[in-house]
Amino acid sequence: MRSSVMPTPPHAGPQSPVAVSTSGLRKAYGDKTVLDGIDLRIPAGSVFALLGPNGAGKTTTVQILSTLVAADGGQALVAGHDVATSPDGVRAAIGVTGQFAALDDLLTAEENLLLMADLLRLGKREARSRTRALLRRFDIADVAHKRAATFSGGMRRRLDIAMTLVGEPQVIFLDEPTTGLDPRSRRTMWDMVRSLVAGGTTVFLTTQYLEEADQLADRIAVLDGGRIVAEGTADELKARIPGSHVRLRFTDAVEYERAGAAFPGATRDDENLALRVAGDGGLDALRALLDRLDAAGIRAADFSVHTPDLDDVFLTLTGTGTTGPAGTGTTGTGAPLHDQETLR
């Protein structure tokens, strides 16, 4: 019944089981469309990063998938349960750490964890042993009997995640887990995410930090203005934007013409006597390029390698098409990013 609605049922295919899948997810608040048809397919045991600027709809997506907010349209399955028709099934399978610490400030770290264990209806012994293990794992055992209100930002975030893990969820949602953390706490958080995945958990994280997505995620989706504007691995995304190239500049017009003949596929910049040779910037490609220059006896005045990073991807992909939220900037539209750089 349900599968007839969608062209491809989420469980089709011989691939690994799917932890989270959505199709055509929509949400509007009043006349402001927040999500405009989101399709996702996240294999179990992987890290998925939803990347986007402020106001792109990241938090709303997490809220819908974690049953906090109902979607206006579309379907979402989490751990095999439909968020709309079986929210309790979803809740039993997930753990959520939102942007703001969800702790009881008046309780101690240990009491916070035991509260979770109680609400999960774990037995006394199980509650104790999980609490003890989590306190140790998150390096808060020595402050176990201190009230959460006295904790620093990093400690609060660690306790928050520890509370999320008491139920050993299959799918964990982390909404901007490192926003506001210092670099060291951020590293700790990254290690924690990696260890979770090593244990088979699926992690769905949102972030506005490209480095974070690059570091952690198996797959990244770029969300902008309520739409997924790109999806793939970090490398696939980087490959999607043009610009990985080597730039050769010449001082002599004759030399420039000879180089142009040697690299017929290169883009010419006659005004600056520069050539843009497309390539992935890897060592082998570079060596091949230098060998070719040598063989032709051409001397370039200077030489630079341009590799797009996720920032380029992000700005290129999210710079256009958004009319709304500020902060996405004005770069990335129009002329390719790399032409802005002048080299000496």
Added chain:
Amino acid sequence: MSTLTFAVHDSMTMLRRNLKHAIRYPAVSLGSAMMPILMLLLFVYAFGDSIGAGMGGGRDAYLNYLTPGVIIMGVAAGSMSTSIAVCSDMTEGIINRFRTMNITRSSFMTGHVLGSVLQTMVSLVLVMGVALALGFRPAAGPVEWLAAAGLLAAIAFAVTWLSAALGLISKTVESASNKPLLVQFLPFLGSAFVPAASMAPGLRWFAEHQPFTPMTEALRGLLSGSEIGNNGWISLAWCAGIALVGYVWSRALFNSTTKR
């Protein structure tokens, strides 16, 4: 486990959480006992002689008249502190954690209400202790005491549900702490401090028909060992009505609020 045992288990967990808060921060419980105690001292020692004389007795007679009124005021004051606790939970991240867990939805509110009722009852014991120390001499037997405690618990339960709803409609803890003032003030406009019959006509009509007057009169009757007439039943009917409105309103608010 069945749905019901889940609901009971979860509510008890939430109740324990709230009681832990209360024990860790006794200021809230003590605070809700302080106001009625101060009222008691003020009215007995500052106004007691003249009001007592006006009512045809002295300070001691007035203390006996006043104490049930102050106790009722204490119920109103104590119960209304729930709105602050509920609102503060709703504005913190913890509520979203509860909402994304597979727990009985109603347990959050039930835990708050039961916790608040227990807290209020404890603070009433303190107020009663002070009244007895000042010379309050109730004439109630064990049955009357039990009935009085039951009546007070029913009032606390009803007002607490209303208070919980007020906490849910409040956007900030500050506004949550202001809304209940109206309810806390209401016993003044009843027979808590002076008989309704002595008031100006319009106010008198209001005093005779507002819920706290039959409650005050029923408690006064029980403690002084005199007839309570219909006041007991009228009070319980008010309690049932207020509790029902508070409960239905709270539930609707809690289920509809989608958090930012």
